[in-house]
Amino acid sequence: MTRGGKNKDRESGPERKCIATGEVRPKSEMIRFVVGPDNVLCPDLAGKLPGRGIWVSATRAALETAVKKNMFHRAARTELRVSSDLVETIEQQLARRVVDLISLSRKSGLAVSGYEKVKGELSKETAEVLLQAEDGSSRGKSKLSTPHFGHYIGWLTADELGMAFGRQTVIHAALGAGGLTQRVVEEAQRLKGFRIGTSDAKTAAGVAGKENRAK
Known part of the structure; x- marks a missing residue:
């Protein structure tokens, strides 16, 4: 419950799963990506581009983990062209x-x-x-x-x-x-x-560690 007695879950809207942390969050707290022409990974901050969405929590830690661990490639099930300055661009x-x-x-x-x-x-x-x-x-x-x-x-x-x-x-x-x-x-x-540290760094690191041990 939020202040005023409103149910937060009912107001959060549609949810999506982050490929880096495994957490399910409202879309408003995430960043959507799609696969563009020539298999280029395209940020879709407005959430309006056509195509299947790939979702990452809107934190530096989660996005850095997704890039470093090639999670975009696995989510798209194909090799992608990912910009080297993606985090800074976002x-x-x-x-x-x-x-x-x-x-x-x-x-x-x-x-x-x-x-x-x-x-x-x-x-x-x-x-x-x-x-x-x-x-x-x-x-x-x-x-x-x-x-x-x-x-x-x-x-x-x-x-x-x-x-x-x-x-x-x-x-x-x-x-x-x-x-x-x-x-x-x-x-x-x-x-x-x-711009401000969040707990996602620890969560993302844990997910990445599990994946490495499973290999």
């Missing part, structure tokens, strides 16, 4: 998706930036998401608190937040409820798995 694409969604939220009037504006939205309890640059001053960031029952996103850089607001850099920002806010939160969670 991280960059996820960051760009978050930035673009925040930018669209700003244009629709649901996003503000700057310490005083964000402080004002928080005090009025109209903000649902607090965003702060990971490379911003810890002292300055500590003066603002995550909205009650809201979300915190703190793994974008000041430059990335700046891009979303058409400025050079941004340290503090906030999103109101509605619009694209939920999508921002979901995409930011996928990006978090590439």
Whole structure:
């Protein structure tokens, strides 16, 4: 059960199994890949490309394991061309998706930036998401608190937040409820798995170890 008495399982939507960790997760917490022309492995972050999906948990550890242990080849049952910088490419694409969604939220009037504006939205309890640059001053960031029952996103850089607001850099920002806010939160969670360590590293390593012992 989540806060408010809602059943989390019912809200998570369709689930898929990660080829690296063996875990079953909601699609919103994973990254889909498909086999493209000439057997090239193609990321499908939007989940709209045709073809059978190959799913990996949205964490750096899981994706690195899938690449290192040739799990994509086994899942596709054929030899694939996998980019050597796949992990970095995925991280960059996820960051760009978050930035673009925040930018669209700003244009629709649901996003503000700057310490005083964000402080004002928080005090009025109209903000649902607090965003702060990971490379911003810890002292300055500590003066603002995550909205009650809201979300915190703190793994974008000041430059990335700046891009979303058409400025050079941004340290503090906030999103109101509605619009694209939920999508921002979901995409930011996928990006978090590439920028902040998760327990998937241990899980993926365990799966890989079992496979090696079975050979």
